[in-house]
Amino acid sequence: MILSKIHRRTFLQAAPVAALPLFLGANPFASAPVFAGQNAPQLIVRQDNPVNLEFPFTSLNSFITPNNLFYVRNHFPAPELTAADYRLRVEGLVERTLNLTLDEIRRMPAQTVTFTMECAGNTRALLNPPGAGVPWQLGAVSTAEWTGVPLADVLARAGVRNTAVEVQCEGADQGRITTAPGPAGQPISFARGLPLTVAQNGVLLAYRMNGAELPANHGFPLRLVVPGWYGMASVKWLTRLALIDRPFTGYFQAFHYIRYEPVQGQYQSVGLTTMPVKALIAQPAADGRVERNSDVRVHGAAWVGNSDLRQVEVSTDGGQNWRAARLLGQPQRNCWRLWEHTWRTPGQPGRVMLMARATDIQGNTQPERHDPNRGAYMVNHVIPVPVEVR
Numbered sequence: 152m153i154l155s156k157i158h159r160r161t162f163l164q165a166a167p168v169a170a171l172p173l174f175l176g177a178n179p180f181a182s183a184p185v186f187a188g189q190n191a192p193q194l195i196v197r198q199d200n201p202v203n204l205e206f207p208f209t210s211l212n213s214f215i216t217p218n219n220l221f222y223v224r225n226h227f228p229a230p231e232l233t234a235a236d237y238r239l240r241v242e243g244l245v246e247r248t249l250n251l252t253l254d255e256i257r258r259m260p261a262q263t264v265t266f267t268m269e270c271a272g273n274t275r276a277l278l279n280p281p282g283a284g285v286p287w288q289l290g291a292v293s294t295a296e297w298t299g300v301p302l303a304d305v306l307a308r309a310g311v312r313n314t315a316v317e318v319q320c321e322g323a324d325q326g327r328i329t330t331a332p333g334p335a336g337q338p339i340s341f342a343r344g345l346p347l348t349v350a351q352n353g354v355l356l357a358y359r360m361n362g363a364e365l366p367a368n369h370g371f372p373l374r375l376v377v378p379g380w381y382g383m384a385s386v387k388w389l390t391r392l393a394l395i396d397r398p399f400t401g402y403f404q405a406f407h408y409i410r411y412e413p414v415q416g417q418y419q420s421v422g423l424t425t426m427p428v429k430a431l432i433a434q435p436a437a438d439g440r441v442e443r444n445s446d447v448r449v450h451g452a453a454w455v456g457n458s459d460l461r462q463v464e465v466s467t468d469g470g471q472n473w474r475a476a477r478l479l480g481q482p483q484r485n486c487w488r489l490w491e492h493t494w495r496t497p498g499q500p501g502r503v504m505l506m507a508r509a510t511d512i513q514g515n516t517q518p519e520r521h522d523p524n525r526g527a528y529m530v531n532h533v534i535p536v537p538v539e540v541r
């Protein structure tokens with residue numbers, strides 16, 4: 152099987168551990184696979200079963216991520232749904248219960264949105280110590296053009312009663328929770344609650360991805376696309392929408408994808424929503440080598456959910472001095488922006504720490520350190536990238 156081949160190749164290319172005087176603690180990339188530039192980029196296997204695949208971020212060279220390189224985050228094995236048998240059930244606090252076929256959904260007026268989706272656990276493997284969960288490094292983030300029907304239109308067709316406050320969105324994938332703590336016994340499905348105000352505003356029921364039919368691993372035949380929000384909101388293999396009169400408290404809502412926030416001296420759990428501002432460096436890659444006295448292109452991507460970027464800055468001296476990077480292309484709401492900076496390398500050989508830092512139009516910038524109240528989620532602090540000048 153092709154996956155085991157990728158698996159072997161990826162894990163054999165462990166980078167050497169290096170001494171890093173400028174960074175507190177260990178090299179965050181100590182076990183990072185080095186991208187071999189001469190090979191065609193491939194997804195990096197982070198977990199076999201269920202399959203979890205990372206976009207090889209160091210190969211970033213286009214705004215749109217091709218479907219075969221778009222990261223995959225599955226909690227359970229992908230269900231095998233067929234277009235013919237598929238139904239979307241809309242029920243709960245509605246005037247009319249619906250059982251829509253795929254054809255009925257496809258016959259409704261379609262829209263296309265481009266959206267950068269990031270898993271809330273992206274970059275957690277670079278925490279020190281690494282965060283628990285799928286060990287994502289840089290690439291649990293990708294950008295695609297999604298085509299489908301506005302969720303608002305389907306909800307209008309069902310007629311939402313005015314007591315409804317949320318849409319409970321359920322996928323057809325199921326499994327037992329084996330990692331404690333979790334609900335024991337019966338299999339559960341992946342389900343999330345979406346506030347109606349969000350559900351009726353720019354959320355899509357997508358059946359196409361980058362012009363192609365939605366691939367199996369990305370939710371065939373129908374998935375939610377919630378622009379600006381972390382990926383967990385974009386429920387795949389969507390088969391049921393239930394209008395409910397209180398916030399949903401299922402396992403993937405109340406136990407996962409939360410952070411803690413002090414409210415009057417007490418810590419309360421808060422569900423994750425939109426992606427805070429973040430920039431990552433694609434090249435040079437961690438532990439890469441560059442020639443001294445030369446011009447080197449430092450480049451990557453930066454994004455923020457439900458806001459806009461103001462600037463991306465680059466430091467080539469471990470965070471002492473910062474220079475504005477060049478933002479490429481045009482800004483697009485809820486999409487990453489590619490950026491670059493030309494770095495004149497030092498005349499002397501040695502180790503250098505590269506950093507990138509993005510700021511949004513509200514002035515929010517990336518923190519220097521991870522906030523432990525976010526657990527292994529929402530990792531958006533500045534990530535130092537060690538590079539060897541020779």
Ligand SMILES: Nc1nc2c(c(=O)[nH]1)N[C@H]1C(S)=C(S)[C@@H](COP(=O)(O)O)O[C@H]1N2
Pocket residue numbers: 221222223224225226227268269270271321322323324341368369370381382383384385386387388389
């Ligand atoms: N039904 C279902 N939907 C799901 C998931 C899942 O496991 N099952 N994973 C979620 C998470 S955590 C993320 S980050 C995105 C990933 O979407 P992708 O696999 O298309 O990249 O899907 C979300 N939707």
Ligand SMILES: [Mo]
Pocket residue numbers: 224269270271272382383
């Ligand atoms: Mo995720």
